[in-house]
Amino acid sequence: MVKITPRLSIGQVAERTGLSVHTLRFYENEGLFLTPVRRGAGGRRVYSEDDVAWLTVCIILRASDMPLPVLRRYAGLVREGTGNEEERLALMREHEARVTGRIGRLTESLDLIRFKAAVYEDLVDQGSAAAHHCHGPSAAAEVDRSPVPRREVPAE
Template sequence: MPEDTLDLTIGEVAERTGLSVHALRFYEREDLLANPVRRGAAGWRVYSEDDVEWLRLCILLRASGMPLDSIRRYTALVRQGDGNEEERLTLLRQHEKQVVAQLDELNRCLDVIRYKIAVYEDYLADQS
């Protein structure tokens, strides 16, 4: 059976994504999954490889600072299907600008930290 048709349990998805079971349920409650979570015969949540890949994207977007409302909006656009690519692109471009600004700020911070490290290294070298 091809890997993309395998049904995955919530525990397996947690292991693959690094999210806790609690976080996976949160993502579901917050309507952040591109596809509704299916239920197996016993009523247990069943996920696919596509769900895992979507969750990995959500994790990346969240780690880059995208607000949950924006991820939710992006998810809704994807669910709607073709025809709203311009809106998806606009949303991602806006987030890209925010990420670039964060990187610029972090680089300024890193410059100061490196400067201070050099100061202390020089000081300690002079003490020897």
């Protein structure tokens, strides 16, 4: 029995992945596909389900802010096949550390946002008269009462 692989147009892949046609062409030009994009009759691009599955991986890695050169390198390693798993692991561990650091910074930001929202909820609950008399604590006082410790932001 012959396995028939559905052929998808660039528009169909764009619709399925949420990527624009322009982005799909860009990814192709950047060498992010695992296999060369095939061409059908008339020279139009045709894609397989494997291409869509790989694009899903790329979308997730890009959403996690994996830099394009790193994603390009990862695609190249996968394309090479077995024998470079240590390098793939190192690449993923480095990216994992970047994502973990970003999550930590976002968690600190979320803590501050929640604290500020609670302060303003208290003021709103007290009513506008209390807010007019109180004017709330100064910005410096609010920062000092913040549950988020102050720290220097490293230059990137």
